[in-house]
Amino acid sequence: MPAAEPAAEHEITEADILAAERAHLAESRAALRTMREHTASLSADVAADWVSKQILESQLELRVAALADHPGTPLFFGRMDHDDAGSDLPVTMYVGRRHIHDGDEGRPLVLDWRAPVSRAFYQAGPADPMGWRRRRRFGFSGGELTAFEDEPLDGGAPGLPQPASRILTEEIERPRTGPMRDIVATIQPDQDVIVRADLPRTVCVQGAPGTGKTAVGLHRAAYLLFTHRERLARSGVLIVGPNRAFLAYISAVLPALGEVQVDQATIDDLLGEPTAREPAAVAAVKGDARMADVLRRALWRHLRKPEEGLVVTRGASRFRLAEHEVRETAASLRGTMRYGNGRTSFAKRLAHQILVRMEERGEAPDDRVQDQVARSTPVKQLLDQVWPKVTAEQVLFRLLSDPAELRAAARGVLTGEEQSAIGWAKPARSPRSAKWTAADRALLDELDDLIERTPSLGHLVVDEAQDLSEMQLRALGRRCATGSATVLGDLAQGTTAWSARSWKDVLRHLGQEGEVTELTLGFRVPGSVLDFAARLLPYVAPGLAVPRSLRPGAGALTVRRVPELAAGTVETLTATLEREGSIGVIVPDDAVPAYADALGEAGLAHGVLGPDPGGDERVLIVPASLAKGLEYDHVIVAEPAAIVAAEERGLARLYVVLTRAVSTLTVLHRAALPTELS
Numbered sequence: 001m002p003a004a005e006p007a008a009e010h011e012i013t014e015a016d017i018l019a020a021e022r023a024h025l026a027e028s029r030a031a032l033r034t035m036r037e038h039t040a041s042l043s044a045d046v047a048a049d050w051v052s053k054q055i056l057e058s059q060l061e062l063r064v065a066a067l068a069d070h071p072g073t074p075l076f077f078g079r080m081d082h083d084d085a086g087s088d089l090p091v092t093m094y095v096g097r098r099h100i101h102d103g104d105e106g107r108p109l110v111l112d113w114r115a116p117v118s119r120a121f122y123q124a125g126p127a128d129p130m131g132w133r134r135r136r137r138f139g140f141s142g143g144e145l146t147a148f149e150d151e152p153l154d155g156g157a158p159g160l161p162q163p164a165s166r167i168l169t170e171e172i173e174r175p176r177t178g179p180m181r182d183i184v185a186t187i188q189p190d191q192d193v194i195v196r197a198d199l200p201r202t203v204c205v206q207g208a209p210g211t212g213k214t215a216v217g218l219h220r221a222a223y224l225l226f227t228h229r230e231r232l233a234r235s236g237v238l239i240v241g242p243n244r245a246f247l248a249y250i251s252a253v254l255p256a257l258g259e260v261q262v263d264q265a266t267i268d269d270l271l272g273e274p275t276a277r278e279p280a281a282v283a284a285v286k287g288d289a290r291m292a293d294v295l296r297r298a299l300w301r302h303l304r305k306p307e308e309g310l311v312v313t314r315g316a317s318r319f320r321l322a323e324h325e326v327r328e329t330a331a332s333l334r335g336t337m338r339y340g341n342g343r344t345s346f347a348k349r350l351a352h353q354i355l356v357r358m359e360e361r362g363e364a365p366d367d368r369v370q371d372q373v374a375r376s377t378p379v380k381q382l383l384d385q386v387w388p389k390v391t392a393e394q395v396l397f398r399l400l401s402d403p404a405e406l407r408a409a410a411r412g413v414l415t416g417e418e419q420s421a422i423g424w425a426k427p428a429r430s431p432r433s434a435k436w437t438a439a440d441r442a443l444l445d446e447l448d449d450l451i452e453r454t455p456s457l458g459h460l461v462v463d464e465a466q467d468l469s470e471m472q473l474r475a476l477g478r479r480c481a482t483g484s485a486t487v488l489g490d491l492a493q494g495t496t497a498w499s500a501r502s503w504k505d506v507l508r509h510l511g512q513e514g515e516v517t518e519l520t521l522g523f524r525v526p527g528s529v530l531d532f533a534a535r536l537l538p539y540v541a542p543g544l545a546v547p548r549s550l551r552p553g554a555g556a557l558t559v560r561r562v563p564e565l566a567a568g569t570v571e572t573l574t575a576t577l578e579r580e581g582s583i584g585v586i587v588p589d590d591a592v593p594a595y596a597d598a599l600g601e602a603g604l605a606h607g608v609l610g611p612d613p614g615g616d617e618r619v620l621i622v623p624a625s626l627a628k629g630l631e632y633d634h635v636i637v638a639e640p641a642a643i644v645a646a647e648e649r650g651l652a653r654l655y656v657v658l659t660r661a662v663s664t665l666t667v668l669h670r671a672a673l674p675t676e677l678s
């Protein structure tokens, strides 16, 4: 029931309104509890058989989990009102994380933020009130409703900027501790457009650091699951992120939005963990989309000329196909379908030709005979000789270990230099004992798909997509071939040797048509810090719009030359610990142990961020290569010049590192700062 505004006999105070809204919150909480208890009481025994019972039980469990009331999370965060008697819209609606209805009458107490009608909460403004008169935002502390803020939608002059929302500002300024939070209460209109894009549409978001790309991608997944629940429950939604530490950081967002069934994976989880490493220049050649042609040729080179024709004996009769007939049959199928299907079709065609021979001799064989012939020993033997079963590993092994094979498959596609770069100098003994790099994994995946089709999911959210190689993008494209994708990234944060230079290319390799949208309003990094980092932009990604920050952040940036880096870091960290919030000490990868020792000796408790998610220490030493996508209230960066020198795209790495801070960034340097920063 909408909270009744108290009767106007006395002047309505803010306290009166707060009390009424708190009553609505209490009523909603009670209703959610009833909904949960009702679901928990449902029995799966009605299912007709054991399998259906298991399925129903797990669905009920998921539903109960989705109806959980997390005490720290408000059930609603906004309210819309109008007083137009002729309107079809409800007079009042509360917008929250999920639908809550009154058990007895089924009255909606809270509407899901993803429902079509809730769109107005994010999009309505004086220029287009969408039928509403007022937007109210609520402020919470823990689970308690502590504040509200009203915004008239009908009286304002269209086009004039709205006064800044205090609640939005507070939300953005809230110290960051622990994993990433959802932003459902404060999604901005341009973000909302991306979140609510239709399922069949692939969207690609170029966004400067902290513009909310990751947040938007996760909310889009939640929106799509709500809007196309059945379809996506069947086909699946997958979030692909750069590393496990990042996935752990974002892992709480979807469950907080009631979505507990979305998988998350790194590209290595999907394609297989690498067991070897290789120079970036070699990986860059292997990651190039031209490799797809090389692999196709390499695979089909496994077809062999028949040594002889086919002879099938049935009873006293023998039926023959000449060697040239077998050869022509194989040739007519070669490359027209997947290798595995081709093998099956080859057997069927041969059997059919034998059947024709039988008919020519007056027999009347039926389909069963054709199947028998296709599975007969002579056909199998011929199949193994001409169209052998192969695995992706066998094909890649032969390609990389046999220079003649590589030359034949790569002729006209890769230069001689490229061929020698990827060929193995010292091949392993066999495909089984071969070690595979991350780039090899994408090649194996391509081959797997050339042999058997890779199943497609319903929707993929790909974060930090600028860092994926063309071959990795093709691998992901296969996994959304009959679905769609949300592609997120920042060309300026591309740190791999094969990082994308254009989103059009990324979409092309992914095999998706889609629009590219740009987000430039930053929610994380204070303005002074963003301006400082943006000095690198002309060098790392000329042509990209310079990002603006929503937060001025005066005094947020300190750049200090120190005589000794470890001592300077200890001193800065000690001072920073006086302030609230998380602290990231970002240093060159190879310097991590030295900083860990220095902090340890100074008695400063800290953790070290590794590739796998770790503890939740307030102070973390972060190797520069793992900082992508993460954020900390306070960031201390030690020695930018060394971060730049450590890798080929070091300036882009520095840009990533300098844009992790929410409140303060302290840059410590002993060597001169990179000239691009000055």
Ligand SMILES: Nc1ncnc2c1ncn2[C@@H]1O[C@H](COP(=O)(O)OP(=O)(O)OP(=O)(O)O)[C@@H](O)[C@H]1O
Pocket (backbone or CB within 6 Å): 171, 172, 181, 182, 183, 186, 187, 188, 191, 207, 208, 209, 210, 211, 212, 213, 214, 215, 216, 490, 493, 523, 524, 628, 629, 630, 631, 659
């Ligand atoms: N509309 C919003 N309201 C409140 N906070 C927001 C909003 N949009 C983004 N944020 C916050 O801004 C921060 C940065 O968001 P996010 O990590 O999604 O940005 P990003 O574009 O992916 O950044 P990066 O490129 O550095 O990975 C997060 O703390 C996020 O919660």
